[in-house]
Each structure stands twice: as C-alpha cells, then as structure tokens.
Amino acid sequence: MTGDADESASSATVEDRREEWKGPVPVPSGANTEFWAATLEGELLYQHCEECGTAQLYPRAVCTGCGAVDPPFERSEGVGSVYTYTVCHVPGEPGFGDRTPYVVAAVDLAEGPRLLALVDCAPDAIEVGDSLEVRFWQVSDEAAVPVFVPA
Numbered sequence: 035m036t037g038d039a040d041e042s043a044s045s046a047t048v049e050d051r052r053e054e055w056k057g058p059v060p061v062p063s064g065a066n067t068e069f070w071a072a073t074l075e076g077e078l079l080y081q082h083c084e085e086c087g088t089a090q091l092y093p094r095a096v097c098t099g100c101g102a103v104d105p106p107f108e109r110s111e112g113v114g115s116v117y118t119y120t121v122c123h124v125p126g127e128p129g130f131g132d133r134t135p136y137v138v139a140a141v142d143l144a145e146g147p148r149l150l151a152l153v154d155c156a157p158d159a160i161e162v163g164d165s166l167e168v169r170f171w172q173v174s175d176e177a178a179v180p181v182f183v184p185a
C-alpha cells in the first residue's frame with residue numbers, strides 16, 4: 035500500500051513462480067490478451083456487457099447473455115466467496131502431481147462472474163461461503179494465474 039488517494043483499488047500481489055510452476059501455461063490470444071496482460075500488474079479483469087449487463091469470465095469474443103461483440107473489460111476488486119469447492123487428491127493436471135492434495139473452487143466475484151481457480155490453503159481450511167481474495171502467480175513472461183487465498 036502506497037496510500038495513493040486516487041486509486042481506490044490496490045493491485046494484488048504477483049509472485050514469481052516461473053521456476054517452479056509445472057501446470058498449464060496460458061497463451062494470450064484474441065479476446066483474452068488484455069486479461070492476461072493485466073494479471074502481470076496484479077489486476078483481475080472481467081467483461082461487463084454494455085448492452086445487457088452480463089458479467090463474464092473467462093474472456094470471450096462475445097457476450098454470453100446477448101451476443102454483443104467484444105464486451106468491454108472492467109477491473110474486479112479481486113474479492114469473492116466460495117460457491118463450491120473440491121479437494122483434488124488425484125491431480126487434474128499432470129503438472130500438479132506434487133501439489134496434491136490441493137483445493138479448486140468456483141469463486142463468485144463480488145461483481146458477479148464465477149470462475150474456477152486454485153485456492154492456496156489447507157484442504158480443511160475452506161468452507162462454502164468463505165470470503166476469498168485474489169493473488170497472482172506469474173507462470174510465464176506473458177501471464178500470471180489468479181489464485182485465491184482466504185480473506
């Protein structure tokens with residue numbers, strides 16, 4: 035925190051995990067290019083359709099509510115709650131083998147969209163409805179993966 039008076043939303047922490055990350059690496063392209071660029075700055079973006087109000091993640095070329103092309107991005111505060119979660123004892127990704135058991139949750143962001151994400155916590159330290167906040171693990175020169183921690 036620097037105390038900048040004109041920035042209501044502070045950027046989330048971005049940890050450099052490029053050396054240790056063995057999971058999938060996002061490749062920015064098309065509609066998600068702006069999203070991944072923002073992750074490197076610790077900012078979580080979502081799309082908010084100006085035509086129908088639908089809020090969506092991950093980024094798509096069209097609105098899932100009305101089909102409007104290129105719904106604009108807005109910045110999320112990066113806080114949400116656990117809609118549901120699972121504890122993975124068998125890795126869903128080959129590169130996650132040494133991470134088990136790990137937690138994956140469907141996170142309802144305060145702004146509306148729901149996304150699947152890793153939660154960096156002990157498997158017995160999470161409940162439906164818990165408050166979470168976003169962090170970022172940088173996994174390449176082009177992308178940092180949103181990961182949530184208990185708020």
Ligand SMILES: [Zn+2]
Pocket residue numbers: 083084085086087088097098099100101102
């Ligand atoms: Zn729409």
